[in-house]
Amino acid sequence: MKLKKYAYIETFGCQMNERDSEIIGQLLGRADYLPTRDLDQADLVVVNTCSIRAKAEQKVYSLLGRLKKYKQKKPSLIVTVAGCVAQQEGEKLPARMPQVDIVVGTQNIYQLPGLVREVEENKGPRVAIDLSKSFVIPRHLPSPLPDSPVFSPRERLFKKFVTIMQGCNNFCTYCVVPFTRGREVSRDPADILAEVRVLVDNGIREITLLGQNVNSYGLDKGNEHIRFPELLAAVAGTKGLKRLRFTTSNPKDLSDELIRCFIEINILCPHFHLPVQSGANRILKKMNRKYTIETYLERVAALRRARPDLALTTDIIVGFPGETDADFEATMELLEKVRYHGAFSFKYSDRPGARSAGFDNKVDEEVKGERLARLQARQNEISQEVNRRYVGSRMEVMIEGPGKGHRGQWSGRTGTNQIVNFPAPDQLPAPGEIRMVQIEEACLHSLRGKLL
Numbered sequence: 001m002k003l004k005k006y007a008y009i010e011t012f013g014c015q016m017n018e019r020d021s022e023i024i025g026q027l028l029g030r031a032d033y034l035p036t037r038d039l040d041q042a043d044l045v046v047v048n049t050c051s052i053r054a055k056a057e058q059k060v061y062s063l064l065g066r067l068k069k070y071k072q073k074k075p076s077l078i079v080t081v082a083g084c085v086a087q088q089e090g091e092k093l094p095a096r097m098p099q100v101d102i103v104v105g106t107q108n109i110y111q112l113p114g115l116v117r118e119v120e121e122n123k124g125p126r127v128a129i130d131l132s133k134s135f136v137i138p139r140h141l142p143s144p145l146p147d148s149p150v151f152s153p154r155e156r157l158f159k160k161f162v163t164i165m166q167g168c169n170n171f172c173t174y175c176v177v178p179f180t181r182g183r184e185v186s187r188d189p190a191d192i193l194a195e196v197r198v199l200v201d202n203g204i205r206e207i208t209l210l211g212q213n214v215n216s217y218g219l220d221k222g223n224e225h226i227r228f229p230e231l232l233a234a235v236a237g238t239k240g241l242k243r244l245r246f247t248t249s250n251p252k253d254l255s256d257e258l259i260r261c262f263i264e265i266n267i268l269c270p271h272f273h274l275p276v277q278s279g280a281n282r283i284l285k286k287m288n289r290k291y292t293i294e295t296y297l298e299r300v301a302a303l304r305r306a307r308p309d310l311a312l313t314t315d316i317i318v319g320f321p322g323e324t325d326a327d328f329e330a331t332m333e334l335l336e337k338v339r340y341h342g343a344f345s346f347k348y349s350d351r352p353g354a355r356s357a358g359f360d361n362k363v364d365e366e367v368k369g370e371r372l373a374r375l376q377a378r379q380n381e382i383s384q385e386v387n388r389r390y391v392g393s394r395m396e397v398m399i400e401g402p403g404k405g406h407r408g409q410w411s412g413r414t415g416t417n418q419i420v421n422f423p424a425p426d427q428l429p430a431p432g433e434i435r436m437v438q439i440e441e442a443c444l445h446s447l448r449g450k451l452l
Contacts, residue, residue, distance in 0.1 A: 004034055005043045006033065006036040006041050006043050007028045007035060007043070008037065008041075009025055009035070009046045009048065010047050010048065012049050012056050013048075013052060013083070014050060016181075017049075017083055020048060020083065021046070022161070023109060024048065024082065027109070027112055027113050031113040039070055043078065045077065045080065046080045046082055047060060047079075048082045049082065049083035049085035050085070051083075052175070052176070053346055054349035054351070060085050064079070064081070065097075067079050068099045071099040078116060078119050079101050080101065081100055081102070082105075083180075084106065084177075086104055086129065087106050088180050090103060090127060100125065101126070102126050103126070104128050105128060105131065106166070107130070107166075108128040110138055111128050131182040135166075137185060139194075157204075158203065158206060158398070158432025159204060159206035159243075160199050160204050160206075160207060162207055163211070164186070164187050164210060165186045165212070165216075165217050166181055166185050166187075166211070167182040167183045167184045167185050167212060168181065168212040169184045169213075169216070170213060170288070171288060172277075172287050172289060173286065173287055173354060173355040174320065175354060176351045176353050176354050181212065183220070184219070184220045186218050186220050186221055186225065189226055192235065196235055200241050201240070205240075205398070205434075207243070209231070209244070209245070209246040209247075211248070212248065213250045214249055216228075228258060232261050232265060232268065233261070233264070233265060236268060242434060244265065244267050244268050244269065245271065248275065249272070249274055249275075250290075251274055251289075251296050251299055252289070252295075254274070259306050262306050262310065269415040269417065270311060270415050271310070272312055273314070274314055275314055276293075276296055276316060277289060277315060277317050277320075278320060278330075278331055279331035279333060279334030279335075280326070280330040281293055283322070286321070286322060286356075286359070287320065288355075297337065297338070300338055309416070311341040311418070312341060313343060314338075315345070316331060316343055316375065317345075317347075317348050318345060318346065318347055318371045318372045319367065319371060320363070321356055321362050322361040328371050332378065335378055335382060336382075339386060340383075342383050342445075343376075345375055345379065348368065384443070384444050387418070387443065387444075387447060390418075390447055391440065391441065392439065394436050394452065395414045395415075395420065395437055395447075396414065396415060397413065397420045397436070398412050398413050399430065399431050399434070399435060400412050400413060400431055402424075408423060409424065410422055410424045410428070419447070420446065420447045420449055421446055421447070422437055422449050422450055423450065435451055437449040437451055438452055
């Protein structure tokens with residue numbers, strides 16, 4: 001009789017990492033590892049890392065430091081580092097932290113079961129971080145069925161991420177993604193559609209298509225490959241799929257054809273995450289973003305003409321090297337012009353290998369903090385003002401389950417990606433079910449209402 005083996009997976013960073021952790025979980029499941037959320041029970045720990053921002057990387061090293069104690073108590077414990085920090089640090093990781101047994105890069109996660117087996121056979125630390133120009137995203141990994149063990153605690157059995165491409169060709173000066181995930185590689189559309197079909201056949205009702213820049217899907221394959229708008233239409237044609245989303249987009253590649261998808265594809269959710277990063281053209285040029293604020297605002301206007309109910313969110317970096325008070329004020333003015341539903345905003349931090357790490361005129365940390373606080377305070381006000389527009393309306397909500405707040409409260413999500421909380425009815429709806437909710441109150445980060 002085989003002894004049971006348990007794997008603990010911790011994920012840091014973006015949705016791409018969440019999907020990669022899901023794939024890692026599937027691979028380890030095939031290698032007879034069961035999931036656990038108890039570090040004391042774990043025989044294998046995978047830390048799937050992010051190095052986009054300094055704070056995320058600091059959390060990674062903090063966890064790895066704690067794992068040293070677990071390794072001392074259980075020497076057979078296999079500690080694995082995956083993701084962008086693994087790609088970035090490579091062989092330096094086990095040299096710096098001897099508790100690390102495996103370092104596996106972003107293109108190499110599919111090798112993980114073999115690497116684990118080699119460590120189990122006492123073949124020493126393993127490092128796999130090669131980035132290949134000929135890398136092909138593997139054809140298909142079936143996701144766990146509803147009755148299968150799930151590795152990610154954030155997993156929902158009615159919605160899934162599907163990777164459509166990997167890597168990035170944009171080389172924004174603050175970003176390490178082209179170096180940690182390689183150049184853009186578009187996945188075969190037939191493989192994407194096959195995965196979506198399997199998911200929908202097993203009860204998945206909402207799909208989010210993932211890529212570093214989905215707008216450039218297919219451009220790396222030449223003229224014979226379909227482009228992103230065509231892929232969206234093909235996925236939307238999957239019988240049984242109720243909602244379709246995508247992320248993330250670079251404004252420079254936002255085409256009229258993609259904008260028309262919000263008119264022509266009825267299950268495409270009216271939510272668009274369109275990172276702007278700064279409201280100042282001078283800073284955008286230093287960031288190598290390849291668009292101006294004028295062209296960005298024109299694309300926003302075109303989106304809203306096509307879909308007036310569109311919810312727009314963004315990313316903003318505060319305190320990029322050389323950012324002046326006037327540059328920051330331009331970003332504040334942009335908030336007033338666009339009036340985003342929400343914004344993910346961060347203080348700039350140097351990242352190893354990024355060009356901007358070598359730029360002069362770094363902004364003082366105290367100044368960055370003051371600017372970020374001011375921007376977030378104003379965006380919070382705008383978000384609540386925008387949310388108030390929904391009070392009195394009826395909105396379709398996809399049920400997610402019990403809410404995180406008061407007992408007896410359930411929650412769901414609108415097509416505009418807003419959380420709606422409501423009192424649990426006597427007959428509880430199933431997660432993934434779409435129901436109508438009367439909106440009665442607007443909060444900062446959510447809406448409240450009653451199920452109809």
